[in-house]
Amino acid sequence: MSGEAREACGLFGIYGHDEAVYNTYLGLYSLQHRGEESCGIVSTDGRDLRYHKAMGHVSDVFNPDILERLRNRAAIGHVRYSTTGGSCIENAQPFVASYARGPIAIAHNGNLVNATDLRHSYERHGGVFQTTSDTEVVVHIIAKACHNTREERYGHCFNSLRGSYSLLLLTPHEMVAARDPHGLRPLSLGEMRGGACHVIASETCALAQVGARFVRDVEPGEMIRISPEGFKSYRFVPAEDIRPHHCIFELIYFARPDSMVFGQNVHEARKRFGAQLAREHPVEADVVIPIPDGGNSAAIGYAQESGIPFDHGFIRNHYVGRTFIQASQDRRNAGVAIKLSIVPHVVRDKRVVVLDDSIVRGTTSRAKIAQLRAAGAREVHMRVSCPPHRHPCFYGIDFQARQELIAARSSLDEIRRFLDLDTLGYLSVEGMLSCVAGPREHYCTACFTGEYCVLPSEDVGKFSLEAGGPA
Ligand code: SF4
Numbered sequence: 208m209s210g211e212a213r214e215a216c217g218l219f220g221i222y223g224h225d226e227a228v229y230n231t232y233l234g235l236y237s238l239q240h241r242g243e244e245s246c247g248i249v250s251t252d253g254r255d256l257r258y259h260k261a262m263g264h265v266s267d268v269f270n271p272d273i274l275e276r277l278r279n280r281a282a283i284g285h286v287r288y289s290t291t292g293g294s295c296i297e298n299a300q301p302f303v304a305s306y307a308r309g310p311i312a313i314a315h316n317g318n319l320v321n322a323t324d325l326r327h328s329y330e331r332h333g334g335v336f337q338t339t340s341d342t343e344v345v346v347h348i349i350a351k352a353c354h355n356t357r358e359e360r361y362g363h364c365f366n367s368l369r370g371s372y373s374l375l376l377l378t379p380h381e382m383v384a385a386r387d388p389h390g391l392r393p394l395s396l397g398e399m400r401g402g403a404c405h406v407i408a409s410e411t412c413a414l415a416q417v418g419a420r421f422v423r424d425v426e427p428g429e430m431i432r433i434s435p436e437g438f439k440s441y442r443f444v445p446a447e448d449i450r451p452h453h454c455i456f457e458l459i460y461f462a463r464p465d466s467m468v469f470g471q472n473v474h475e476a477r478k479r480f481g482a483q484l485a486r487e488h489p490v491e492a493d494v495v496i497p498i499p500d501g502g503n504s505a506a507i508g509y510a511q512e513s514g515i516p517f518d519h520g521f522i523r524n525h526y527v528g529r530t531f532i533q534a535s536q537d538r539r540n541a542g543v544a545i546k547l548s549i550v551p552h553v554v555r556d557k558r559v560v561v562l563d564d565s566i567v568r569g570t571t572s573r574a575k576i577a578q579l580r581a582a583g584a585r586e587v588h589m590r591v592s593c594p595p596h597r598h599p600c601f602y603g604i605d606f607q608a609r610q611e612l613i614a615a616r617s618s619l620d621e622i623r624r625f626l627d628l629d630t631l632g633y634l635s636v637e638g639m640l641s642c643v644a645g646p647r648e649h650y651c652t653a654c655f656t657g658e659y660c661v662l663p664s665e666d667v668g669k670f671s672l673e674a675g676g677p678a
Pocket residue numbers: 391453454455456457599600601602603604651652653654655
């Protein structure tokens with residue numbers, strides 16, 4: 208990955224297993240790439256909720272004593288990168304609260320584009336919020352709902368939300384999974400023990416991690432409730448009103464290559480992006496190398512289609528800590544060099560095609576190209592396995608400001624010169640859509656095309672809930 212865009216979060220939930228908490232811990236481990244700032248697990252014994260959450264990686268936050276203290280037969284977990292609300296323990300999830308009907312925990316992947324409006328309206332009527340995360344409004348809506356059944360109350364809540372949400376709820380009575388009517392973020396259903404135990408995860412790699420069988424995706428506009436009464440599926444939006452807009456950037460960048468996302472294997476989709484890129488932007492060269500890990504699959508596809516040999520020109524250092532200090536530009540370049548080192552023999556005196564999954568701000572790519580030049584590459588041709596990012600994302604990916612995007616303010620030739628490349632080629636929107644499973648209109652491409660499926664409130668942004676309330 209280029210390291211310039213970050214995902215919102217990852218979810219894992221399991222109901223009806225003696226090792227529910229340990230399996231949640233394992234599931235979160237395999238979803239760590241979706242959020243590295245904080246994580247948490249909540250479990251229930253059927254009467255109350257127990258939880259532990261903290262800043263840091265799953266491996267740092269949990270130990271055997273904590274897992275034992277949480278031990279129960281149902282649990283949900285969350286890994287977080289902040290897209291609305293700052294990075295602090297108050298905003299770590301799952302979010303846990305108590306209301307008139309008892310305790311509830313909520314884990315959210317996505318971004319609610321009407322959270323500010325909803326929150327201000329609750330605050331005007333005396334509502335008190337503990338966090339600056341958009342997820343907290345979900346609790347307020349559920350607490351205020353006066354419908355007779357749980358399903359109606361949850362359905363009312365989900366219908367009040369706009370934007371992207373894959374959600375997991377846990378109460379002493381049930382685990383609930385829901386996905387927004389656009390299906391923007393992935394959410395998968397699995398089962399263990401012949402269907403006696405149900406598992407929900409952001410990606411199927413987490414299902415495989417715990418030995419669960421992938422059953423199907425949670426459908427856009429669907430709510431699944433798992434309780435002592437069994438498994439039930441409800442539609443909170445009629446099927447005929449569903450307009451899927453799956454985030455195509457999950458396939459390009461975020462999801463793990465071994466996951467099935469939106470009906471296809473991510474590694475295979477990335478190879479198809481690379482092969483299409485080779486057809487759209489051929490070049491005479493000696494070697495194809497990826498920028499690891501995000502460019503790996505696309506580079507294989509480019510090499511296979513073009514007939515140019517594939518090799519590893521960069522080697523990733525897996526032991527670089529998150530706290531590597533890189534305050535100045537020089538230090539940032541050093542940071543890139545310490546994370547990725549060059550194999551000089553692969554690139555020296557060669558015409559090199561380098562594959563990356565995206566260029567967002569351009570600064571990281573520039574440092575990588577400088578490494579290739581310093582190692583003696585004769586020509587450097589960059590191929591990017593998605594179209595230029597020209598528009599912000601309001602649905603949970605951290606590039607919300609247009610001015611942050613190099614392709615929004617520079618021509619392709621200006622980008623090429625800034626990066627010090629011989630040639631630069633991006634995948635076309637049409638080419639990208641020709642590589643994915645299912646109808647092309649079922650994918651969100653807004654950060655490339657500016658065509659948004661849900662428009663945000665005017666003041667939506669990462670810190671829109673940080674300070675100040677309604678006027
Ligand atoms: S705008 Fe881009 S990153 Fe955001 S949901 Fe759509 S495709 Fe994904």
